Amino acid sequence: MIVVLLKTPLDAGAVKKLRAGDVVFLSGVMFTARDQATRRLIAKSNAIPKNSVVYHCGPLVKKRGGKLVLVSAGPTTSSRMNALLPALIAKCGVRAIIGKGGVSEEVVRAMHGKCVYLAAVGGAGALYAKQLRVRGVKWLDLGEPEALWTLEAKNFGPLVVAVDSAGKTLY
Amino acid sequence: MKPSQVSVLTQKLLLQAETKLPRDVERALRAALKKEKNKLARLQLKTILENIALARHSRVPACQDTGFLEFFVEADPEDFPAIERGIRAGVKAATKKIPLRPNSVDALSRKPLNDNEPLIHFAPSKKSLLTVFVKGAGSENATALFMLPPTSQKIEECVILFMKNKAVHACPPVFVGVGVGGNAEQALGLAKKALVREGEANGNARAARMERSLLERINALGIGVMGLGGSTTALGVRVETAPTHTACLPVGIAVNCWALRKASARLE
Secondary structure (H helix, E strand, C coil), X not given: CCEEEEECCCCHHHHHHCCCCCEEEEEEXXXXXXXXXXXXXXXXXXXXXXXXXXXXXXXXXXXXXXXXXXXXXXXXXXXXXXXXXXXXXXXXCCCEEEEECCCCHHHHHHHCCXXXXXXXXXXXXXXXXXXXXXXXXXXXXXXXXXXXXXXXXXXXEEEEEEECCCCCECC | CCHHHHHHHHHHHHHXXXXXXXXXXHHHHHHHHHHCCCHHHHHHHHHHHHXXXXXXXXXXXXXXXXXXXXXXXXXXXXXHHHHHHHHHHHXXXXXXXXXXXXXXXXXXXXCECCCCCCEEEEEECCCCXXXXXXXXXXXXXXXXXXXXXXXXXXXXXXXXXHHHHHHHHHCCCEEEEEEEECCHHHHHHHHHHHHHCECECCCCHHHHHHHHHHXXXXXXXXXXXXHCECCCCEEEEEEEEECXXXXXXXXXXXXXXXXXXXXXXXXX
């Protein structure tokens, strides 16, 4: 089992080196976006920088002393966003998508040569929350789970390269 | 029965269900880890067990999807209105205090309601029991109803084919509830009841045989933990039946992620 420590932002070179089956621990800034935020991101693609990592996650947060603290923050089902992901990858230049359950063949094709899919362990929200910190939030009008959260990760993992940029998939 | 007492009990049960996975679920995960040979499946099972311990120790929800909140009330019908008020107040308080993720939205506009809307089932009974069942949307989306021809011998095949397509999205290893019989809505209700009763033995020998066979066949699919391969796809299968119409064979299927979250207590 190959273990890779990754740092965001990711360039095409870093992404192309990853192989299906590798285990990743990720550090740096990333963005949550699920159904509603993905739809809005396609229309407002400058809301996140190019070469970003998008995490399919609707975090559970609480306010402590005026600060937003993550309580539980595991992955959500990626296939719900299948129809939107090719446009998201094309418009936002996303380098990695983190989620669970995998994506459609169409999305795998859209990822080819530029993007990977990293599988997080579904339900491990308490554990992952310890590795992540809230840096900011936008689009709270969509509701807390659907908003665009900016998270800072420190050795966020384990994540498994489930679809690599050459199109090899573990599903 | 005072609503305020029911509210306190509701909050206690929600905290227990969300933060403390039942010990038999943890035992089933440990048993799976012992047998599992796939390296990625083993890594993920260990991560899940670590997460369960952390959630229990820190009293935080194991999963960020704190779920649909479903309540089963078995009590004297005279107490139903007070119990309903208590549950609703308890859910509101627990959403803020534990906290729970505000999951409810308007079905058509998708506007957030910034709260959780519980679903409460009432059954007249002398028991005086309150059960909470918390289910994430990932597994709720893996629900189906099939109206098979009454002469069909393919109940198991129907479940296997469904699991082959859907288990990967429901956070495997999963628990599977199968409801056979009744009418359409009853079959789905039985499937859900099967999940709530998971862990109890089925008294019907034929249903018990089907449970063992389905568990073996689902695990032979090779879907594995989170769909990344291995022999751990289901931790349990439970079948519930009811008499049906001579011209009907409804089969309801309900799936639960590994985090089978439920808690019960007496209503005093």
